[in-house]
Amino acid sequence: MNFIIRQLEEADFSDNSGFVETMANMSDVGDLDFNQLKTIWQKAKQQEAYFFVAASQEEDSKNQIIATVKLLIEPKYFYGGKAAGHIEDVVTRKGFEGNGLAKALLKEAIKTAEKNNCYKIILDCSKELTTFYEKIGFKEYSICMRLNFKK
Template sequence: MTEKLFVRIVRKFESKRSNGKMQNCEEQKYGIRKLEISDKGKGFIELLQQLSVCDSVSDKEFEDRFRELSAVGDDHVIGVIEDEASGKIIATGSVFIEKKFMRNCGKVGHIEDVVVDSSARGKHLGKRIINFLTEHARSMGCYKVILDCSVENKAFYEKCGFQQKSVQMALYFADH
């Protein structure tokens, strides 16, 4: 049995980083936007299946969950990149905002479910999704953004400005 080790990664908002480099042509081809209800038909669920267990979701289930998440507004955002040529969603990630009593009633952004389609990797789309999500968290007044990742993905997130902070623990419920 293979165990996966997960680490907690944190990026604090102390200063806005910019390396001054222009986006390459490959990056400019793909726009980032918020998830739309029509994205189920563009392979959104199939993309999530490349990341983890994600059973098929009926149109009604998708629409219900989409409306539920839309009702919380900018406290939960799912970003997507659509390949205009194929009409498929090729990258996604989400961020939700946790409101705390700590840090003078501060806010923390939690990044989840970041995945780039296997056919589109190596085009810096993952970094673009991460930047979109972290900037959203910053705009919402978060003092930091955190995520959990596998050890294999740690170097990627470090390139995005994150640093290891702690170890993730999880308790899975057998009935879910």
């Protein structure tokens, strides 16, 4: 499979980019329009977030967003002021799984975290995905806790 890795761009929020379709593979996106998507992206960028996307270079899906990974950089008071990286939104669009997209995007996020003085990267995943992440170098470390608010 031919694809390129790049940063998410404003043009990726257009109806035909495949971004929303890809994100919907993970969870309900809702009815966000172009401006709402752009606002979310701009807010996240202000908080030092990196959005990596895989864009297909195949003829039938040229430049379509087919996978995503988001890296958030959190400044910390520990380890001499180093940062912690948080991985979110690891999504591959249906029909494109098994092509190494998520692995390639995660490796790019890991390199970026290292360049940004992170001493660790944290991510949450389902039990079924632990083997996938272990192959990339992650280790099961602790228990994730969460509090959901009513919609």
